[in-house]
Amino acid sequence: MHTHDIPFSRPTTPSQHPPQIGFYGLGAMGYPMARNLAKHRHSHPQGSSPILVYNRSRTKAENLLAELGQDRICIADSPEQLAKECDVIITSLASDAVVMSVYAQFKEALKEVNHDKPKIFVETSTCYPTVAGELDEMISGFPHTHLITCPVFGPPAQAETAQLILVMAGDYKSKKDAAYILVPAIGRKVIDLGGNLEKAPTLKLIGNSLILGFMEVMAESITMVPSILNYARKMTHDTFDGQKGFGIDGGLKDATHIRSMTAEYNATMPVIDIAHQHMLTARAIHASQKVEGCAEFEVLDWSALIAGPRVSAGLDGLNSKKHLKVERED
DSSP, X not given: OOGGGSOSOOOOOOOSSOOOEEEEOOSTTHHHHHHXXXXXXXXXXXXXXXXEEEOSSHHHHHHHHHHHOTTTEEEOSSHHHHHHHOSEEEEOOSOHHHHHHHHHHHHHHHTTSOOOSOEEEEEOSOOOHHHXXXXXXXXXXXXXXXXXXXXXXXXXXXXXXXXXXXXEXXXXXXXXXXXXXXXXXXXXXXXXXXXXTTHHHHHHHHHHHHHHHHHHHHHHHHHHSOOOSHHHHHHHHTOOBTTTSOBHHHHHHHHHXXXXXXXXXXXXXXXXXXXXXXXXXXXXXXXXXHHHTXXXXXXXXXXXXXXXXXXXXXXXXXXXGGSOOOOOOO
């Protein structure tokens, strides 16, 4: 770990007892993040309490426990247990509605405990920026309790290898304490955006708007001329497995947030509007295939938006093998 990877001074020497870490959300991103955190002795030193994990589907928590053992993982019975027993609570959740619901549970739990030492909530989900303010109102009114927003850049493959980039906003000391727990355990670098909690999710959505816009341009281009790039490979070879990439529902959620931001700031971004339409087309085709029992993937990757320009061109949306080939005449 290089000193420039974390833009904060090193925290003061911790007390005899390392902080109890909690983790809520073991999805495509959360599972490898929690696993890496539990395995990394810098963030989770020998002799410290197991990381307390919770997931709405208990099976994933049980899988993580079986993989790492009881000295590193303990399964919480409820979200409230995380809020009451943990000093640092990390959340990785699928949507704004779920985030709001979970933090409402945290709020109720905090009413029942004494707050005599710092408690930090680290929200790593991709939310609409104003959600951060609503979460802050729920959490930061309790003594010694702080929220920091910390969305992450990188797909599940980078989460597996702890190569994520973390974007942080909020209370300075809380960011510093969290950064030295999370890097290099789950990420390789922190970008500090100051005290305004809305700045981190704003930057994350701007970043995703760039990715989504480039994908839309690639989708339109390789409909005519296939090329070889990361997302282009997925589109070229129809590898639209959302369980190995970024699920299309997440892409639609982020596109909706981006479009709301462009409206708020009077900044037109028509490529994102088109990408949103094409993801809806892809999802509709996939839903029809699931009803008919012929869907190849349980969940679509957001690169399946190429279905939109394909259908407009009179081609099959999700199966390029059905396309007519141009054959050379000798």
